[in-house]
Amino acid sequence: MRYTVLTSAAVLAAALVLPGSALGSAPTAPTTPAVGMEQALQRDLGLTAEQSRIRQAHEAAAPVVEKQLRAALGDRFAGAWFAPAEGRLAVGVVTTRDAATVRAAGATPVLVARSEKQLAGLKAALDRTSADRSVFAWYVDPAANSVVVAAASTDAAERFVKASAIDPASVKLTIGEAPRTLYDIRGGDQYVINGNTLCSIGFSVAGGFVTAGHCGGAGSPTLGYNNVSQGTFAGSSFPNNDYAWVRTNGSWTPQPWVNNYGGGNVVVAGSQESAVGASICRSGRTTGWRCGTVQAKNVTVNYSGSLVYGLTQTNACAEGGDSGGAWMSGNQAQGVTSGGSGNCSTGGTTFFQPVNEILGAYGLSLTTSGGGGSTSRIIGWQGKCIDVPNSNGVPGQRLQLWDCNGTNAQNWTWPGDGTIRAFGLCMDVAWGSTANGAAIQLASCSGNPAQQFVLSGAGDLVNPQANKCVDVTGWGGTGTPLSQWECTGGANQKWYRG
Incomplete structure (x- = not known):
């Protein structure tokens, strides 16, 4: 033959x-070992363990304060950003009378020239302007109270700004390397x-x-x-x-x-x-x-x-x-x-x-996908653990986020077959769904694709069948149920073994 x-x-x-x-x-294969969020913050931002914990606590409160002040100030709201030096949220204001409102909410007021609405209008003008490949990106920087244009050269950036007809004084230029798109390598x-x-x-x-x-x-x-x-x-x-x-x-x-x-x-x-x-x-x-x-x-x-x-x-x-x-x-x-x-x-x-x-x-x-039979906690948002409620290990039990406590409800075994197990049951996407919002639960182990998970080097806990991440629903705290959601890179989707 x-x-x-x-x-x-x-x-x-x-x-x-x-x-x-x-x-x-x-x-291709990754060579960087997985690390937890606190370790990564310490490594990449030069923080101590204590500084990392404090910073995350303040950052967790910042979105609530920002939402409150955005509603209170209306068109006078001029953006918000986390100010590490002060350890709290900074909020731009265009009138001095709004400073007291910002302070009362627990943020730091910063007097600026342009409101968020005005900055959005400047960016919209840039969005309508034709850009060649030497202009890489443009966005609003609330801390600088300006729009930023990133380009290969100052000349390229200035030509782009001039074509948009916006005030050059409202623009901050950055010169650097062109970004590139990233792609997955997958067998088959x-x-x-x-x-x-x-x-x-x-x-x-x-x-x-x-x-x-x-x-x-x-x-x-x-x-x-x-x-x-x-x-x-x-x-x-x-x-x-x-x-x-x-x-x-x-x-x-x-x-x-x-x-x-x-x-x-x-x-x-x-x-x-x-x-x-x-x-x-x-x-x-x-x-x-x-x-x-x-x-x-x-x-x-x-x-x-x-x-x-x-x-x-x-x-x-x-x-x-x-x-x-x-x-x-x-x-x-x-x-x-x-x-x-x-x-x-x-x-x-x-x-x-x-x-x-x-x-x-x-x-x-x-x-x-890793594994090897070891047992560990799975730690994520706010330093809390993936938990089986009340240690009630039964099929259909929805998993939640809970304060780490060292109990068996938070001990997960990685047998090396792509599953993650507790109480003799497998972590599972309910009904094998590939949709956003599907519950993450326990189920009898069957080896089906809904029970396959990969903890990536970036800290994403992914179900490959759906290509979606294990997510803390609505960025909640202790007691929040876990769902499957499109991977966003958000802190409520980052996990590490500990």
Whole structure:
């Protein structure tokens, strides 16, 4: 039998009739360990532990005071900002008679020239003005009582301001580097090699992702699914082996996920090798999520005279462009697609390169959801813990935020399978919902996607199926129920293990 290498590109059409098919590539992995909010504040703002706690307490009160004063001052309100030196909220006022009102509310009054409404009008004028790529951003800075224009040069910023016809005296200029958008790397997603060959991502690793060697040679550039510059093949081996890894640039963020092509993701918890006969599924950009069983290991495959050793054989189908894509057994990474015969209409045989061999060959570290059986508290907003109310560990019990107290109601076990457990039950998104506001609860452990969670290096506790964060509803305090919500980066969605 002849097998086909499964890349996908017009210039490689001839390769599609070769024995064996290569399908896929892998994502990058984070190297920064997760830290809690207080530790991060101490590290990044130069605070002591006590200063961090005091600052967070004052900042928690600030939104309430701001809302009150905005209503009281109306059009005379001139913005609000937290003033670290004073440890309290500062509020801009345009008349001295409003200063007493601000002080009575517990904030510091600052006399300024422009109201918030006037500043918003200035920004609106900038919004209506055409900007070239040398002008990066513009916004209202209430503390400076002006609008800020960020650009590559003073000349570019001044031209933009002049075109808007607003008073230059109301503008503050900042000169710097252009911002860039950031993208996720996910197993099974498409990437492009040398501008013309399509393959699929395998798994995230530290510094990049792993993929099939026949997809590209060392030094080949890659583009992401969106045709944005992604990285370069740092190593590649084909034939004999069929593996490679791509070192990615700073615009791409690795995730321990694989695309299930059903609107969700499968969490990668580890890389324990499954047995012959075990069920297995693969993800690829051409034919999506396909499953079968492991038929044989350590298979030598002859791709039209090019021998590859040590592959695993399956009866899951694949087609051109699926090369390099991720193979999963449960939540364990298995390998990246190499090649095969047949197709997903009539069925076929597909081979993959075991992932542990790739990791060992290049000294790479697989990006996973973490775990390992350890138990810890999950600490977040206001230094409080995720809690099972009244230690009542029953299915359907909604989780809440509560003062950390060291009881079993706040002890969470991370077994390494993507679940987080207490009282023998799993943290769960009610009804498997992907909507904002869905309750975070306990449920009998089933391993379904609603019970998979990833605590990222940024402190987001994410359900990959919904790609949403565990959220303290309405920024409440002790006793507030937890919900699922679109990730905003807010402090009410930041968590750490402690």
